[in-house]
Amino acid sequence: MRDWDGAEMLTQPRMAVENLRIGRNGSTLLDVPYLALCGPGPTLILGPNGAGKSLLLRCMHGLIQPDGGTVWQDGALLGEDHRARQAMVFQTPVLLRRSVAANLDFVLRRQGIRWRSRKARIAALLDEGGLAGKERQAARSLSGGEAQRLAILRALACNPEILFLDEPTSALDPAATQAVEALIQRASARGTRIVMVTHDVGQARRLGHDIVLMQAGQVAEHSQAAEFFAAPRTAAGRAYLSGALVI
Amino acid sequence: MAFGLIATGDPGLWGIVLLSLKVSLLAVLIAACIGMPIGAALAVSRFPGRRFVIILLNALMGLPPVVVGLLVYLMLSRSGPLGVLQLLYTPAAMIIAQVLLVVPIIAALTRQTVETLDAEYTEQLRSLGLSRLASIPVLLWDGRLALLTAFLAGFGRAIAEVGAVIVVGGNINHVTRVMTTTIALETSKGNLALALALGAILVGIAFLVTALVSMIGISREREVLHHA
Numbered sequence: 001m002r003d004w005d006g007a008e009m010l011t012q013p014r015m016a017v018e019n020l021r022i023g024r025n026g027s028t029l030l031d032v033p034y035l036a037l038c039g040p041g042p043t044l045i046l047g048p049n050g051a052g053k054s055l056l057l058r059c060m061h062g063l064i065q066p067d068g069g070t071v072w073q074d075g076a077l078l079g080e081d082h083r084a085r086q087a088m089v090f091q092t093p094v095l096l097r098r099s100v101a102a103n104l105d106f107v108l109r110r111q112g113i114r115w116r117s118r119k120a121r122i123a124a125l126l127d128e129g130g131l132a133g134k135e136r137q138a139a140r141s142l143s144g145g146e147a148q149r150l151a152i153l154r155a156l157a158c159n160p161e162i163l164f165l166d167e168p169t170s171a172l173d174p175a176a177t178q179a180v181e182a183l184i185q186r187a188s189a190r191g192t193r194i195v196m197v198t199h200d201v202g203q204a205r206r207l208g209h210d211i212v213l214m215q216a217g218q219v220a221e222h223s224q225a226a227e228f229f230a231a232p233r234t235a236a237g238r239a240y241l242s243g244a245l246v247i
Numbered sequence: 248m249a250f251g252l253i254a255t256g257d258p259g260l261w262g263i264v265l266l267s268l269k270v271s272l273l274a275v276l277i278a279a280c281i282g283m284p285i286g287a288a289l290a291v292s293r294f295p296g297r298r299f300v301i302i303l304l305n306a307l308m309g310l311p312p313v314v315v316g317l318l319v320y321l322m323l324s325r326s327g328p329l330g331v332l333q334l335l336y337t338p339a340a341m342i343i344a345q346v347l348l349v350v351p352i353i354a355a356l357t358r359q360t361v362e363t364l365d366a367e368y369t370e371q372l373r374s375l376g377l378s379r380l381a382s383i384p385v386l387l388w389d390g391r392l393a394l395l396t397a398f399l400a401g402f403g404r405a406i407a408e409v410g411a412v413i414v415v416g417g418n419i420n421h422v423t424r425v426m427t428t429t430i431a432l433e434t435s436k437g438n439l440a441l442a443l444a445l446g447a448i449l450v451g452i453a454f455l456v457t458a459l460v461s462m463i464g465i466s467r468e469r470e471v472l473h474h475a
Binding site: 058061063080083084087088090094096097098106107110158 | 367368370371373374375376385389390
């Protein structure tokens with residue numbers, strides 16, 4: 001497999017995977033000889049259902065132990081200290097059965113921050129996510145879009161260097177999707193490296209700096225977003241875009 | 248006449264009610280301290296024979312109280328292994344028997360609650376850097392409504408139970424005489440007024456506990472619906 005060329009390839013990759021393999025009952029779910037995520041991102045991972053997008057994300061976040069292969073972050077093997085510098089947002093937001101503020105406080109308290117600073121931080125985060133005034137509301141009574149925004153804010157409260165998002169807007173309406181995308185873009189602009197799985201080609205076009213196209217557990221193409229959407233290098237890329245655009 | 252006893256605040260009657268509440272509440276509190284950690288640990292751990300332990304725990308929920316009473320009696324009787332403690336025919340013996348009856352109920356219900364919640368939380372909590380052990384308090388706290396139901400179910404079982412406490416308590420007046428044992432005794436003596444008065448209070452308590460349990464259930468359903 002050929003990775004895309006360019007000056008960014010010369011820099012240390014933020015994340016890289018090598019010979020990553022996951023198989024179940026004789027079939028290959030994931031088989032990635034090499035993938036390096038360089039540059040500022042966001043990296044958008046596209047592909048049909050069952051292509052292995054979420055598996056790849058979970059391997060990079062250390063949630064799944066692959067059958068073989070290695071994951072690297074900033075040139076070192078992925079370990080617990082790296083995990084602390086990562087955060088992940090899931091397709092369905094998993095919110096604690098507590099208030100909105102308590103969901104944020106949960107991760108801030110784990111960082112050993114004093115209550116006074118935590119309070120200020122919570123207020124700033126809620127402001128950032130457009131949830132100001134809802135701090136005392138039960139987190140699980142939020143709307144779908146608000147819940148996902150809170151999940152992203154909670155992930156950002158960990159001060160992650162890398163933020164993984166697994167189809168965070170797949171269940172949201174256009175307005176809620178827009179609010180989530182704005183939040184992700186602001187985080188990206190502040191320097192959080194975004195790696196995000198999506199089905200939505202439009203979303204990949206709006207947010208993506210580089211695109212990873214996955215198919216049947218393999219990386220079919222990894223290109224700069226502009227290049228990918230103008231003229232995909234691979235047949236798989238052309239087929240996916242044409243199919244996606246017809247829909 | 249039965250209601251007259253309740254209304255006039257008959258000291259003998261209220262002493263019995265108070266002792267019942269004291270014994271059963273203490274028993275459930277102790278059982279919760281034992282059963283909740285066991286249930287939570289069982290929910291988040293994986294080991295060979297785990298399924299068997301869960302089945303056993305569920306089966307123990309149906310322990311016949313009289314048999315538990317008999318076992319505790321054998322342990323505490325003068326020739327038993329714990330005979331030196333001289334606890335037989337004291338409220339402490341009744342508490343021990345009720346703890347044994349309630350622990351399986353609380354542990355089994357806690358296991359169910361925590362396991363369901365864990366299925367939802369496990370990836371998120373690991374993503375936030377929590378170990379399996381560290382996630383137990385989070386799961387217990389977030390399952391607090393369901394666990395309160397388990398606590399109340401345990402209390403309902405303890406307060407309404409007669410077989411175990413009559414064997415190990417001996418139904419001694421002013422010492423180990425509780426509502427259920429008094430009802431059994433007074434009925435056989437033909438003193439239906441006292442039996443009925445205590446029966447009414449017991450039914451009232453049971454009704455209150457059940458109402459609380461279903462109120463918690465409804466509010467949980469509403470929370471889930473709201474979320475969906």
